[in-house]
Amino acid sequence: MISIKNLHKSYPIGQSSLHALKGISFDINDGELVSVMGSSGSGKSTLLNIIGLLDSYDNGTYYLNDLLMENLSETKAAYYRNKYFGFVFQSFNLIAYKNAQENIALPLYYQGISRKKRNIMAMEYLDKVGLRDWAHHLPSELSGGQKQRIAIARALVTKPKLILADEPTGALDSQTSYEVMGLLTDINKQGITVIIVTHEREISEMTNRIIRLRDGMILEDKPVEKSKANV
Amino acid sequence: MFSIDRWQEIFITIGKNKLRSALTAFSVAWGIFMLIILLGAGQGLQNGVMENFESDATNGMWIYSGITSKEHDGLQSNRYIQFNNRDYDETKRINSENIEYSNATVWVWSDNLITYGKESVNYDIAGVYSGAQEIEKNDIVKGRFINKADCDENKKSVVISEKVRKELFKDKNAIGEWISIGGIPFKVVGIYISDSNRDNDVVYVPFSTAQRSFSLVNRVNNLSFTIKGLTTEETEDFEKTLRKQFAMRHKFDPTDESAIYIHNNLVSLKQINAMFAGISAFIWLIGIGTIIAGIVGVSNIMLIVVKERTKEIGIRKAIGATPWSIISDILMEAILITTVAGYFGLVLGVAALEIFSTLVPPSDFFRSPQANLQIALSATILLIICGTIAGFVPARRAAAIKPIVALRDE
Numbered sequence: 001m002i003s004i005k006n007l008h009k010s011y012p013i014g015q016s017s018l019h020a021l022k023g024i025s026f027d028i029n030d031g032e033l034v035s036v037m038g039s040s041g042s043g044k045s046t047l048l049n050i051i052g053l054l055d056s057y058d059n060g061t062y063y064l065n066d067l068l069m070e071n072l073s074e075t076k077a078a079y080y081r082n083k084y085f086g087f088v089f090q091s092f093n094l095i096a097y098k099n100a101q102e103n104i105a106l107p108l109y110y111q112g113i114s115r116k117k118r119n120i121m122a123m124e125y126l127d128k129v130g131l132r133d134w135a136h137h138l139p140s141e142l143s144g145g146q147k148q149r150i151a152i153a154r155a156l157v158t159k160p161k162l163i164l165a166d167e168p169t170g171a172l173d174s175q176t177s178y179e180v181m182g183l184l185t186d187i188n189k190q191g192i193t194v195i196i197v198t199h200e201r202e203i204s205e206m207t208n209r210i211i212r213l214r215d216g217m218i219l220e221d222k223p224v225e226k227s228k229a230n231v
Numbered sequence: 232m233f234s235i236d237r238w239q240e241i242f243i244t245i246g247k248n249k250l251r252s253a254l255t256a257f258s259v260a261w262g263i264f265m266l267i268i269l270l271g272a273g274q275g276l277q278n279g280v281m282e283n284f285e286s287d288a289t290n291g292m293w294i295y296s297g298i299t300s301k302e303h304d305g306l307q308s309n310r311y312i313q314f315n316n317r318d319y320d321e322t323k324r325i326n327s328e329n330i331e332y333s334n335a336t337v338w339v340w341s342d343n344l345i346t347y348g349k350e351s352v353n354y355d356i357a358g359v360y361s362g363a364q365e366i367e368k369n370d371i372v373k374g375r376f377i378n379k380a381d382c383d384e385n386k387k388s389v390v391i392s393e394k395v396r397k398e399l400f401k402d403k404n405a406i407g408e409w410i411s412i413g414g415i416p417f418k419v420v421g422i423y424i425s426d427s428n429r430d431n432d433v434v435y436v437p438f439s440t441a442q443r444s445f446s447l448v449n450r451v452n453n454l455s456f457t458i459k460g461l462t463t464e465e466t467e468d469f470e471k472t473l474r475k476q477f478a479m480r481h482k483f484d485p486t487d488e489s490a491i492y493i494h495n496n497l498v499s500l501k502q503i504n505a506m507f508a509g510i511s512a513f514i515w516l517i518g519i520g521t522i523i524a525g526i527v528g529v530s531n532i533m534l535i536v537v538k539e540r541t542k543e544i545g546i547r548k549a550i551g552a553t554p555w556s557i558i559s560d561i562l563m564e565a566i567l568i569t570t571v572a573g574y575f576g577l578v579l580g581v582a583a584l585e586i587f588s589t590l591v592p593p594s595d596f597f598r599s600p601q602a603n604l605q606i607a608l609s610a611t612i613l614l615i616i617c618g619t620i621a622g623f624v625p626a627r628r629a630a631a632i633k634p635i636v637a638l639r640d641e
Contacts, residue, residue: 049635052549054549054633054638055633074548074553074554074630075553075554075555078548078552078553078554079553081548081549081550081551082550082551083551087549087550089638093545093546093549093638094546095546095547097243097247106547106550107550107551109236110547110550110551110552110553111551115235115236154550158550158551
């Protein structure tokens with residue numbers, strides 16, 4: 001699914017530059033549930049953004065489904081994002097003036113799906129995340145956990161191959177975090193690859209594989225012995 | 232591109248900033264409103280002046296006597312030139328090639344009361360030839376104008392304006408009635424109306440009758456005629472020729488501009504056209520300037536909208552929005568605001584002109600101000616172009632937003 005070789009990325013900061021990724025290499029296969037661990041500044045979010053085609057890289061290679069992702073135009077990147085990825089963010093990133101159902105339906109709008117069909121599909125996914133009754137509520141009327149479930153439903157609605165979650169539990173209390181992780185592992189069990197970026201050990205231990213980053217390099221990359229995901 | 236969804240998206244964003252959108256829209260509406268008012272006023276001025284101008288023959292030429300300003304041939308300056316019958320006869324004869332209709336006017340100034348029954352009025356009386364009709368272009372609404380027989384036989388005929396008829400005869404049909412001018416009876420043979428208000432204050436009698444009845448023997452105040460077979464440029468040479476002929480007869484320096492005055496409508500027409508072209512260009516300049524102020528306003532608000540929606544645009548991009556879909560949303564929003572507002576201004580402007588022309592009666596200088604369909608159409612096209620320009624910079628900025636930057640948590 002994903003094959004990354006010797007990936008480098010620097011950000012210019014004034015005169016100097018920050019070398020965020022210093023030669024990262026790994027493969028992720030279909031159906032994996034992977035977490036990328038590291039403290040802030042380790043380069044984990046940068047890595048996720050590059051995988052999600054939200055950012056470009058300087059050196060190395062990145063193959064997505066055997067396609068080299070290089071020098072993509074914005075339009076092409078938008079197409080791949082819409083086709084392959086579903087994004088889940090720490091701050092949910094729901095559109096404030098759209099209700100739950102409209103937020104979930106939005107990616108389908110960019111796929112050119114009719115309004116009627118969009119709304120039916122959005123309801124279906126609302127149902128899956130257990131928020132059918134909240135369809136017409138604005139994000140401001142929902143709790144953090146509910147918002148993240150809406151965001152997950154929005155990520156799922158395009159039937160992506162891959163869910164990219166950037167600190168999905170960062171803004172949630174532990175109880176809600178477990179619920180959200182439960183939802184993500186369920187999704188994984190349906191065959192969708194899930195990559196979770198987190199700095200919380202507990203969260204990473206709920207995945208099947210942990211890639212640990214420090215200072216832009218992979219510290220270790222190992223499967224989780226007794227993943228709580230399988231419990 | 233014109234799906235309902237897209238419009239809903241646009242309306243939602245406009246609705247989020249109602250006051251700001253309305254204020255910006257107002258600046259565009261105001262720009263178009265002013266343009267329409269200015270253009271309409273310019274048109275009204277032109278209509279008024281042209282109507283007044285065309286109330287006389289556009290190929291007409293008038294010669295008035297003046298006072299010499301140069302000594303000539305042993306004669307002093309400051310000499311009053313008095314035209315006479317010989318001037319009329321010779322001018323007509325010598326220049327017959329270029330003169331179509333001709334007329335000599337002798338004024339019987341308004342110290343003669345015009346009376347009918349108990350009613351009496353006081354107007355200038357002009358003794359004219361039948362040619363005056365073709366030169367002054369008055370509309371005969373009843374009867375006829377002074378004709379050749381009137382002049383040849385010194386008939387006591389009179390042609391009055393509809394205005395004078397009303398004052399003297401009220402509701403009566405005046406044709407065939409006798410009125411008294413300075414105690415002399417004249418028979419009303421025709422009623423006329425002139426487009427020029429000033430021309431409705433003249434009472435016409437046959438030239439020869441005027442000279443005889445009011446002791447103005449051999450006197451002529453001015454000559455007038457219509458020109459044939461000459462271009463506007465050639466008529467200027469013709470003026471010089473005429474000047475020489477009059478200089479010979481009245482012994483003044485042919486270069487003495489104040490001895491006689493020649494008014495040439497063909498040259499005036501040229502000047503008037505040039506003047507209105509200038510006015511029109513000026514109006515467009517101001518109008519477009521006002522609209523540009525509106526465009527800058529719209530562009531500005533769209534920039535703010537893009538700035539405020541940076542995060543939202545980032546989210547949309549992350550979930551698959553293409554740059555084009557973002558650009559076209561912003562463009563459409565800008566075009567929508569400008570066209571709707573501009574159209575509003577357009578309608579208001581046209582309505583204001585309509586109300587104005589209903590309330591204010593047409594005069595010699597201003598009548599029926601209007602913005603024609605062509606102007607309205609070009610203004611509409613201008614608006615759409617303006618909307619696109621207004622949206623261009625913000626849209627480009629929106630498209631350049633990187634989702635990664637937009638989504639970065641503060």
